[in-house]
Amino acid sequence: DTGVSQNPRHKITKRGQNVTFRCDPISEHNRLYWYRQTLGQGPEFLTYFQNEAQLEKSRLLSDRFSAERPKGSFSTLEIQRTEQGDSAMYLCASSIRTSGQETQYFGPGTRLLVL
Amino acid sequence: DQQVKQNSPSLSVQEGRISILNCDYTNSMFDYFLWYKKYPAEGPTFLISISSIKDKNEDGRFTVFLNKSAKHLSLHIVPSQPGDSAVYFCAARPPNFGNEKLTFGTGTRLTIIP
Numbered sequence: 001d002t003g004v005s006q007n008p009r010h011k012i013t014k015r016g017q018n019v020t021f022r023c024d025p026i027s028e029h030n031r032l033y034w035y036r037q038t039l040g041q042g043p044e045f046l047t048y049f050q051n052e053a054q055l056e057k058s059r060l061l062s063d064r065f066s067a068e069r070p071k072g073s074f075s076t077l078e079i080q081r082t083e084q085g086d087s088a089m090y091l092c093a094s095s096i097r098t099s100g101q102e103t104q105y106f107g108p109g110t111r112l113l114v115l
Numbered sequence: 116d117q118q119v120k121q122n123s124p125s126l127s128v129q130e131g132r133i134s135i136l137n138c139d140y141t142n143s144m145f146d147y148f149l150w151y152k153k154y155p156a157e158g159p160t161f162l163i164s165i166s167s168i169k170d171k172n173e174d175g176r177f178t179v180f181l182n183k184s185a186k187h188l189s190l191h192i193v194p195s196q197p198g199d200s201a202v203y204f205c206a207a208r209p210p211n212f213g214n215e216k217l218t219f220g221t222g223t224r225l226t227i228i229p
Contacts, residue, residue: 004158006158031215033216033217035217040221041221041222042119042204042206042219042220042221042222043159043204043217043219044219045216045217045218048216056216091158091159093158095215101147101164101166102215103149103161103164104149104161104215104217105161106151106158106159106160106161107158108156108157108158109156109157109158111156
């Protein structure tokens, strides 16, 4: 299967703990995006990588959030000192531009519940 | 501010009939639009897209229409099938100047009635 994969699929943690999620994009895709989706809303952009460079971060991404993409392959999203408001589905998408257009392909997401 | 709006949270359609899902946007800079389908506990799956230079794009049972002057697009599914029951998200993107982050609507839950 060459789709986007995310691990873990589910994470339950206590408030104040740190959590880390992993995303493995489609292998030839050089762009990687993180989104967050809360109940009743559409996905909201968090951050974007082109290869290993993190090129943009949303203001939704507080200083407790950090993302990396070493070597331009997989990416990790870490949340430090989790808060109940961090409970959401965290989605990763990857893409590559072809013929002037780009389609983002999403992974299954990691559902985070902060107690 | 919600730049992409899906004003119908839910829609029920009889199997075999046409499903029409609507989406409005406010940012005139958007020039590429996509529809995604999402099942529970899964990530969004890409369905169909349209560039702002077109007014229609068709792929099998799915057709997307774009009315730039009205800042409105719609997704038509015909004939509707039970497997089409899902949440549908409209998404929009500004011109290709680097970060092509998507702005999503809040989704419409489509239920196909057998």
